[in-house]
Amino acid sequence: AQKVTQAQTEISVVEKEDVTLDCVYETRDTTYYLFWYKQPPSGELVFLIRRNSFDEQNEISGRYSWNFQKSTSSFNFTITASQVVDSAVYFCALSEEETSYDKVIFGPGTSLSVIP
């Protein structure tokens, strides 16, 4: 069965600090997809990144970076030089190839507060 764990429930950092959000997943599939979503106070989940299981290259997008390590089943997300606008709940998610539709399982989320 697939499962996503985000052990950090809440994190507080001071503005301009770097912060890493952890994500550990479980799956029996060899082909799967990992995602990160951001949920600001307004409510909607915003798609940040999608990574398939065959692509282990780390990715950087501005202040955001993602570290995918199949050996430890982790897909961690780092925000560099955090800003107040980064305050949100962040969800890691997993989708297995064998489903006939996009069935995504979400982790419990990490609530990030960036203090000015």
Next chain:
Amino acid sequence: ETGVTQTPRHLVMGMTNKKSLKCEQHLGHNAMYWYKQSAKKPLELMFVYNFKEQTENNSVPSRFSPECPNSSHLFLHLHTLQPEDSALYLCASSPLQGTNYGYTFGSGTRLTVV
């Protein structure tokens, strides 16, 4: 403005009321989803529609009744709800089945059952 629009944004209803939540997307997506987000709980998948056909009902009580008249619209009809049904109900869509591109979410309907 999100590509997925949900109305109403907030809803307060009594346990004997009947109401409906609406979701609309004009992204050309063919799969639509209802998720429930309760405080302190992970997002729970409720229903999945693919090309207007329901493909998943995740053991949701019958007091929640989905309807998908076309690929652009999704409804969640509510009747005789319980206070524990109070939550944020999120609609999402995705392009095609099995492609795992990720979802586009609406802003949700914050439902309070009194």
